[in-house]
Amino acid sequence: MTSPFPALPHPALHASHSGVWVARGGETRALSRGEAIRLAADTPVILLNAPLVAQRLGYAELSGLDLLELFAFLHPARFAVPTPRGIAQVTGLEAPARDEEVAAFLAAAAERLLAVTQAGDWPEREGAWTAAQSLTRARWPWAPIVAPRIAKPAQHERWLFSRLPEWQEAAPRPTPRPVTLDDAAVLDRLETLVGGGAELRTGQRAYAAAAAAAFAPRMTRDMPNLVLAEAGTGIGKTLGYLAPASLWAEQAGGAVWISTYTKALQRQLGHETRRLHPDRAVRKARVVTRKGRENYLCLLNLEDALQGGFAGRAAILAHLVARWAAYSDDGDMVGGDLPGWLVTLFRRNGSAALTDRRGECVYAGCPHYRRCFIERAARASAEADLVIANHALVMVNAARGRETATRPTRYVFDEGHHLFDAADAMFGTALTGQETIELRRWIVGPEGNARGRRRGLQARLSDLASYDEQGARAITEIVAAAGALAADGWLQRVAEGQPFGAIETLLAAVRGLAYARAEQDADAGYGLETELAEPTPELIEAAAPAAHALDSLVRPMVALGKRLEAVLADAPDWMDAPARARVEGAIASLGWRAETVAAWLALLARVGGPADPRHVDWLAVERGEGREYDIGLHRRWLDPTLPFAETVLKPAHGALVTSATLTAGGDWETAEARVGAPHLQRAPGRFTAPSPFDxxxxxxxxxxxxxxxxxxxxxxxxxxxxxxxxxxxxxxxxxxxxxxxxxxxxxxxxxxxxxxxxxxxxxxxxxxxxxxxxxxxxxxxxxxxxxxxxxxxxxxxxxxxxxxxxxxxxxxxxxxxxxxxxxxxxxxxxxxxxxxxxxxxxxxxxxxxxxxxxxxxxxxxxxxxxxxxxxxxxxxxxxxxxxxxxxxxxxxxxxxxxxxxxxxxx
Structure with missing residues (x-):
């Protein structure tokens, strides 16, 4: 297609470990790094992956016309490998064979990408004109080039919030029916999944039949049907367990949660389910991927960023994310259809503020609640046949999830050899400066010169405070007690020996003992730790006021939670459905934060007291890159599969734990111990299929x-x-x-x-x-x-x-x-x-x-x-x-x- 616009006058720059080249006016020449830096500082240059080029040039302030940013604007929710070869694949150009050819290729690729704006079949045209105007105001380097090429739509175009569908409430799903899977039906489903008349492998057939035992009806409470299956690489275990899982979901009318440890396997599972549901619309309804809420874009945070909450490069990122959000399948910013390289182009400037990483969600109080990606995923998973999750989310959901009525009864734990590590992280306790200051911010809200939309507990529950005297009193007591938690600047005060408040005084004593006893070199820059045993008088003296401060905090938190439950039961006149949802969210948030503070109190009771043989307690000073970044006390279960078995396995009816290396490093007894089987009354089934590879x-x-x-x-x-x-x-x-x-x-x-x-x-x-x-x-x-x-x-x-x-x-x-x-x-x-x-x-x-x-x-x-x-x-x-x-x-x-x-x- 011939472009009505003149060729770009900008030079294209490429830097690798072997040299630097610039292409301009059809000619390419090599540059020194100094010449390249001067060129980039004087004029906008076309480049690919600016942070990487900046690193190779040793010029951190490098910016320019990054082809990856242009691609993210033109094709939101699509992925391209961020290399010349990858850009060649998406533009249809021939990939450069040598480093010295890359600069000229980048110039040609820019022209090819820009030509998309003139194509009549550009699928992501809607919203592009509006986004280009916003990016022009944000001073995006590509905006003066892109904006004139996009014709203004004849009528107002739908953009972002108006494009996103609203989720709908549905009746509670019935309890799954007890069904027994027929072996022949399982193998028929496996054959359908393998497809194409392919010959079924003996190991895969045996694996699918063994996996089906996890879906049999449970005969005794707290005694799930647990199957441990080791399937060597090449057996085809993914399709092997999808066959009985999908069949059970259809016949029983329930959901199977398939849990992984890595995001890579989550993505792979999403691709494999295309065999089960080739139709995209059907697949989207029947298969849902779930992650922790901190992975999803928060629309309210995004709106704040677009309305001036972000500045500079962060504002450009917000507008590109908004462009992506309008086309995203699920709003997942970490491993979803947002290209992983997009955030790194902005040196992660502002990306964390676009998700709900701090538990600040106002639930139904949010104007975008009905379009919320997180809420949509939660409701979709309640109606799905297969929910692809991860070990951490499964454990969090079982321990303190709000969706009590739709708790899964059947699990598949792929990458099961990682269950021990996931449970270890989930059920551990950390009373540290970073954890306490996060709790303080959740309760108190912004302090001093803090910016952002975060609101404290009192502001979030203002309607309750005006309605209920007991609730208002509890909120006031919580806010007052939070004053004893670590505050901004705590790390410097503790290091200088000038802590403020009971918790900072405790952290100062922890730091002193860690430096005194740690075997590591105190000047090496690595983290320090020491066992919590024979504490110093200073630590014992600091523990009592800290415990008193935490006790003063947790009591009104528990009282407020009970009061909120009473308010829900009373259903006052002002409590419409959104208000009810907001109170329910506050109850859940208060509940797990109260549990956290209670765990901190149990840990403090260990200071100067008897050891708990079920736990391991220690003190740590976290350091990295030559500086301290956290201080605190830590507690882990000696065997974290014990709380995992109590919280996840026992309430379930059946679970399959599978991996290619389930017994690696030991035997079946070791494998069972690593997944919590000894804590169940019923012995698990065992299955082994060696890899068919030579x-x-x-x-x-x-x-x-x-x-x-x-x-x-x-x-x-x-x-x-x-x-x-x-x-x-x-x-x-x-x-x-x-x-x-x-x-x-x-x-x-x-x-x-x-x-x-x-x-x-x-x-x-x-x-x-x-x-x-x-x-x-x-x-x-x-x-x-x-x-x-x-x-x-x-x-x-x-x-x-x-x-x-x-x-x-x-x-x-x-x-x-x-x-x-x-x-x-x-x-x-x-x-x-x-x-x-x-x-x-x-x-x-x-x-x-x-x-x-x-x-x-x-x-x-x-x-x-x-x-x-x-x-x-x-x-x-x-x-x-x-x-x-x-x-x-x-x-x-x-x-x-x-x-x-x-x-x-x-």
């Missing part, structure tokens, strides 16, 4: 014997040589962020000169999910990361053919770990953790039958007793680095399987 033929483990632990230059050299030998396609796993950054700094330029892009978690200003997308999209790229990549990466094919671990992933020696190690068998407990981590890391390598690759461990100290973490038959070789590099080059230079022609075992 690991012995397609994979190999190489242990490098001559890279010394702690020698960062040698470690970096090993990574560089191995990645060069493989030609990219490497996933590098680290146990410490500091070493990851050090290795990346040493090898990124070297690899870039070889045409091998290197990306890194905790280095590149890009979210983890997008980093994986970039890695998956380019078979020559490599990716460095930590735990999140060890457990949540699914990259089949040539893009991931080499996994390199820096060393044996021993658990960090914390107070909590020491207590669990003592209770769990000492060194055997450590070994189980390491085996599980190695199994998870190795599992990234072979994701489908035709995959082949090597797993390299840079640790001569790898104990032989841990080698059973790898699949049976996989050859393990101990060789020097030179030999390992040769092995990688030889094996990965061809796409075929790994043979056994030579025995290189040292």
């Amino acid at each position: 690991y012995a033929r397609n994979a190999e483990v190489v242990i490098v014997t001559d890279v010394k632990r702690g020698d960062v230059p040698a470690l970096a050299n090993a990574y560089a040589r191995l990645i060069e030998a493989a030609g990219g396609g490497a996933l590098g796993l680290f146990t410490a962020i500091r070493r990851l950054r050090a290795v990346h700094a040493r090898v990124a330029d070297r690899l870039a000169r070889a045409g091998l892009p290197l990306h890194a978690q905790h280095v590149d200003p890009i979210d983890t999910g997008t980093l994986v997308d970039i890695f998956r999209d380019d078979p020559h790229a490599s990716l460095l990361g930590t735990d999140a990549l060890r457990d949540g990466v699914d990259v089949p094919g040539q893009s991931l053919r080499l996994v390199v671990m820096e060393g044996v992933p021993w658990p960090k020696p914390t107070v909590l770990h020491a207590a669990r190690r003592l209770a769990g068998g000492g060194s055997a407990y450590d070994d189980r953790i390491v085996r599980a981590r190695l199994a998870q890391a190795f599992g990234r390598l072979i994701r489908r039958g035709d995959d082949a690759g090597l797993f390299v461990l840079l640790s001569a100290a790898m104990p032989s007793r841990l080698l059973d973490a790898f699949p049976p038959g996989v050859r393990v070789s101990r060789v020097p680095l030179d030999e390992a590099v040769s092995r990688v080059r030889q094996r990965l230079s061809t796409a075929g399987p790994i043979g056994h022609e030579a025995d290189l075992d040292a």
